[in-house]
Amino acid sequence: MPTTPAKSAPPATDPASLSGASDPSAPAPLLVVGSVAFDTVRTPFGSGDEVLGGSATYFSMAASFFTRVRLVAAVGEDFRDSDAQPLRERGVDLEGLERIPGRTFRWEGEYGYDLNTAKTLRTELGVFATFRPRLAEPLRRSTFVFLANIDPEIQLATLRSVRAPKAIALDTMNFWIEGKPEALRRTLAKVDALLINDAEARQLADEPNLVRAAAAIRRMGPSIVVVKRGEYGAVMFSETGVFGVPAYPLESVLDPTGAGDSFAGGFMGHLARDGRLTPESFRQAVVLGSVMASLDVEDFSLKRLARATNDEIRSRYQGFRDLTGFSELA
């Protein structure tokens, strides 16, 4: 049912707010706050100049295959309406995308042949240096929330605006672990799940052993810690134990940019669609995260996610079952 529209509320025919309010079995809409950026990326297989990127962008593209996504971010005056076209085509709700004075966030990086680690050449925060999100009423009623990799103060401000979240997940990186440790700790204390890179998990916990690092992070707040390991897969730590999945074997990886955010999109998208939050649902979410990451890296920028299909996603999920299955001993 349509609700009293706030100043920047979506139109009353917005399908997400309608379905979210009227049909409890419909997938819950999923709120994401993070960066929308212009990326300049070089890999041994090609390059992209000022292409659409950013943590919230990749997340939204991936999550859009599972549920309705509401994006919260800021862009600068240099951002044209047409730049958001890939998101619009995937049905992402852009009511929370504010255009404010200044320049759009820019990231420049390159990868070597091993493609495991991006070398950041330049980060220009632009509008994110001052952006503090003000969520319109329908967005404040979101129940599934992803705080994509961005300044933890922006993550925390967003979180405080959400009335009754059911599941909150967070991503972060070394830049914030080192630069804003206190704000990050305050945010961590309020989330259910942390999705983080392998090296950054060890850095955050100051502990080289991953099992102990995950245990230390769980004591900081999140009951679930999902460690992303690039081409080595992912591993999830929770009170019910550990779940590990290898990465999907790919013959051709063109651009790893956005793999972690695509992972998060599949992970949170599935949870919002599924709604159960059971141990089994979390395991499926890790696999669907891996599916979306494996698709993302097969082409530059958002190209591969833009042409993905639901059938392809289901089929690659089955591919993960074939990849990992083995029987009991006789």
Next chain:
Amino acid sequence: MPTTPAKSAPPATDPASLSGASDPSAPAPLLVVGSVAFDTVRTPFGSGDEVLGGSATYFSMAASFFTRVRLVAAVGEDFRDSDAQPLRERGVDLEGLERIPGRTFRWEGEYGYDLNTAKTLRTELGVFATFRPRLAEPLRRSTFVFLANIDPEIQLATLRSVRAPKAIALDTMNFWIEGKPEALRRTLAKVDALLINDAEARQLADEPNLVRAAAAIRRMGPSIVVVKRGEYGAVMFSETGVFGVPAYPLESVLDPTGAGDSFAGGFMGHLARDGRLTPESFRQAVVLGSVMASLDVEDFSLKRLARATNDEIRSRYQGFRDLTGFSELA
């Protein structure tokens, strides 16, 4: 049934040659050639000086939980009978362990906190600089053969002595990939399976993408390539597809020395015991390899393997099922 004894044949009551010859359902005895060494190892958690080590030693200890193991190697005049006690206690057949003039192989290495890569400080080939194995008749009738990490010329000489092998697997390392590439290629052409580290697979194939590297290696001979990735698990490439398994999550890793050889011991030990060589059996073998590696690293030198039990191995195998299982999508 006992056979005509060759010069250095084991006594007629040797249980392995008896069971191997008389009962086709008994586990096939497993021949291994490789190094028996004195290791000096430093990790952040402790050190060992001139402790028993070597590729054939770790392999034999691990494989001994699955089938009768026949070890072929050389030691020097500085090797005392009591040095082989851990192998003897696990029932490893030492008839093929020759004591020859010179010094026993020595390896000295250290690990940093990440424990993923050994830094080799010193390698002293000793007796392995000249050793060429001469296999006694019962050993020549072995059907399961593991060519552990050692000079590929020694591997090839051993292989040529085996009459009718059913399954041959090989391990190697950068030292031989760089130092004896032609002998290694000749050996590779004759084996069924290669077990190799991640970085070394890429080096051998001169290809950064692992899927393509494995395909290139399979064209060199082995129909099965198992890539060992330390704390990231293992992945197997074969004509029936790819199988991946994460490593067992361990809170305490004291000494990674021998993890790869222990993996190989579990892998080949299971195949020899199982006897089927089916895709399913190979998948179980990868998991049992991972089980033995995960045990090995929990203590220094051979200590952990020496005190392992069959129940513990089965229970950790089940642990891998719990670690990796996930259900189909609704």
